[in-house]
Amino acid sequence: MKKFLLYGTLSLGGLFLLIQLVPVNRTNPPITGEIQVPLAVKKILKTSCYDCHSNETRWPWYSYVAPISWLVAYDVKEGRRELNFSVWQTYTTKRKKKKFKEIWEEIAKGKMPMGVYLLTHKEAKMDTAKATQIKAWTEQETKALSDKKHPKTGK
Numbered sequence: 012m013k014k015f016l017l018y019g020t021l022s023l024g025g026l027f028l029l030i031q032l033v034p035v036n037r038t039n040p041p042i043t044g045e046i047q048v049p050l051a052v053k054k055i056l057k058t059s060c061y062d063c064h065s066n067e068t069r070w071p072w073y074s075y076v077a078p079i080s081w082l083v084a085y086d087v088k089e090g091r092r093e094l095n096f097s098v099w100q101t102y103t104t105k106r107k108k109k110k111f112k113e114i115w116e117e118i119a120k121g122k123m124p125m126g127v128y129l130l131t132h133k134e135a136k137m138d139t140a141k142a143t144q145i146k147a148w149t150e151q152e153t154k155a156l157s158d159k160k161h162p163k164t165g166k
């Protein structure tokens with residue numbers, strides 16, 4: 012029994028060391044089209060969303076320790092793919108409108124910022140005051156985009 016525990020512990024330790032060798036992509040690609048937002052809104056987005064939805068991710072120490080690092084890297088990759096404020100200007104008007112709608116929906120449903128992220132980022136938590144600001148901002152931006160119709164197609 013004692014031997015079993017010893018070997019078990021040793022092999023788990025070995026496995027832990029071994030998985031540290033798996034490469035993890037923690038890059039912050041260049042910012043090619045940053046979203047333009049009022050300062051107050053920017054502050055909220057930076058605190059609550061930018062770690063997963065921009066190319067300005069602050070990689071925490073545990074993002075260097077497997078297997079947690081794999082989860083963090085995965086969330087950032089998927090997050091950026093869905094919505095990336097650093098390349099926002101490259102989005103079409105249609106996509107921007109869709110994203111504004113989704114941003115508010117996700118916050119209203121309490122789905123974003125992700126619950127697991129809030130465990131280590133208490134300051135990122137949404138409250139009514141912040142949510143109200145985001146709501147007003149997304150509505151205003153959506154209206155501004157709708158007013159800007161294409162000169163030829165009118166869409």
Ligand code: HEC
Binds near residue numbers: 062090110117
């Ligand atoms: C810990 C990383 C993380 C944080 C922080 C985070 N998100 Fe996300 N977000 C994701 C991931 C991963 C996805 C894609 C998978 C999913 O939809 O759950 C996503 C998806 C989304 C989507 C697309 C949802 C859809 O309809 O498919 C929106 C919009 C979004 N996030 C908005 C936000 C906003 C706004 C904030 C800040 C208030 C935020 N997120 C904070 C990781 C994050």
